[in-house]
Amino acid sequence: MTSIEIRIELKKGVADPEGKNTKKTLESLGFQGIGDVKSVKVFEVEIDATPEDAIKMAEEMCRKLLANPVIQNYKVAVM
Amino acid sequence: MTSIEIRIELKKGVADPEGKNTKKTLESLGFQGIGDVKSVKVFEVEIDATPEDAIKMAEEMCRKLLANPVIQNYKVAVM
Numbered sequence: 001m002t003s004i005e006i007r008i009e010l011k012k013g014v015a016d017p018e019g020k021n022t023k024k025t026l027e028s029l030g031f032q033g034i035g036d037v038k039s040v041k042v043f044e045v046e047i048d049a050t051p052e053d054a055i056k057m058a059e060e061m062c063r064k065l066l067a068n069p070v071i072q073n074y075k076v077a078v079m
Numbered sequence: 080m081t082s083i084e085i086r087i088e089l090k091k092g093v094a095d096p097e098g099k100n101t102k103k104t105l106e107s108l109g110f111q112g113i114g115d116v117k118s119v120k121v122f123e124v125e126i127d128a129t130p131e132d133a134i135k136m137a138e139e140m141c142r143k144l145l146a147n148p149v150i151q152n153y154k155v156a157v158m
Contacts, residue, residue: 001114007121022122022145029143031136035080035125042086042121043101046114057110064108066101 002054003079006043006066014071044079051078081133082158085122085145093150123158130157 010016016039023037043066047054055076062074089095095118102116122145126133134155141153 019122025144026140031140033127035127036123037125038123040121040123042119043098044115044117044119046116048112048114057112061105061110065104 001046001048002051004045004047004054004058005077005079006045006058006062007075007077008041008043008062008067009038009073009075011071011073054078080125080127081130083124083126083133083137084156084158085124085137085141086154086156087120087122087141087146088117088152088154090150090152133157 016037018039019037022039023034026034026037045058045061047057049057055078058076059074062076063069067074095116097118098116101118102113105113105116124137124140126136128136134157137155138153141155142148146153
């Protein structure tokens with residue numbers, strides 16, 4: 001089993017309402033000096049394959065299901 | 080500015096319907112050899128503070144807002 005981390009982020013310039021609202025709420029709770037807040041989705045996937053094959057499979061999973069190429073980038077790494 | 084990664088995971092034993100459904104859907108798309116699929120929420124937060132202070136602030140953010148201590152664990156790290 002290879003443990004893979006799949007990280008799905010919004011592309012630059014794409015609005016991140018979850019990040020923005022989190023920042024606003026943190027500020028309303030009194031936190032100061034907060035810059036950008038970015039929300040990221042991560043999947044940890046166990047795959048019964050060599051690390052090399054598992055990475056290729058995970059990239060295919062992103063292309064076929066997990067990521068929306070119009071607004072999201074993905075990164076795949078062995079954990 | 081210190082960039083902090085806040086990683087919010089479900090505690091062991093807590094149901095992860097998003098992970099389970101992702102696994103099911105990947106399998107229905109023909110992917111084989113998939114073990115556990117875990118969904119994780121990550122926030123990348125820029126904080127105008129030293130790394131040490133930024134980590135303390137981020138931990139406080141988790142306690143006050145971002146994580147639900149009943150079902151979630153959090154990890155904070157400098158990026």
